[in-house]
Amino acid sequence: MTKTVVLVVEDEALIRMCAVELIEHAGYTVYEAAHSDDALRQLETHLDITVVFSDIDMPGGSMDGIKLIHAIRSRWPPLILILASGRVSPPVADMPSETVFLRKPYSEDTLLEAIAA
Numbered sequence: 001m002t003k004t005v006v007l008v009v010e011d012e013a014l015i016r017m018c019a020v021e022l023i024e025h026a027g028y029t030v031y032e033a034a035h036s037d038d039a040l041r042q043l044e045t046h047l048d049i050t051v052v053f054s055d056i057d058m059p060g061g062s063m064d065g066i067k068l069i070h071a072i073r074s075r076w077p078p079l080i081l082i083l084a085s086g087r088v089s090p091p092v093a094d095m096p097s098e099t100v101f102l103r104k105p106y107s108e109d110t111l112l113e114a115i116a117a
Helices: 013-025 036-045 065-075 108-116
Strands: 005-009 029-033 051-055 080-085 099-103
Touching: 005 013, 005 036, 013 029, 013 051, 013 108, 029 036, 036 051, 036 065, 051 065, 051 108, 065 080, 080 108, 099 108
Parallel strands: 005 029, 005 051, 051 080, 080 099
Antiparallel strands: none
């Protein structure tokens, strides 16, 4: 059985810290990134990542969360992708196949269920 390792991609430090703490408390290994470019570096460095949990709105990188998860799906197809936003709800057609969307504020249980899927 493969160990679940999560990459949290969130530009807002406080939200990122809370998500990382929640996921670590649930027993998972967690890496974090503040924007898309950092996320891609983390994925290239940590080949054990199995889940990516990303915000949609992320200034500071070369792409937003939707473009990021498309890049991840094409380069690392088996990863579980979870996308979150409190502002927009992207149409299913705009997301790669098998992407879970969570509207902020999401519950802890909902996030952990998506990771465990």
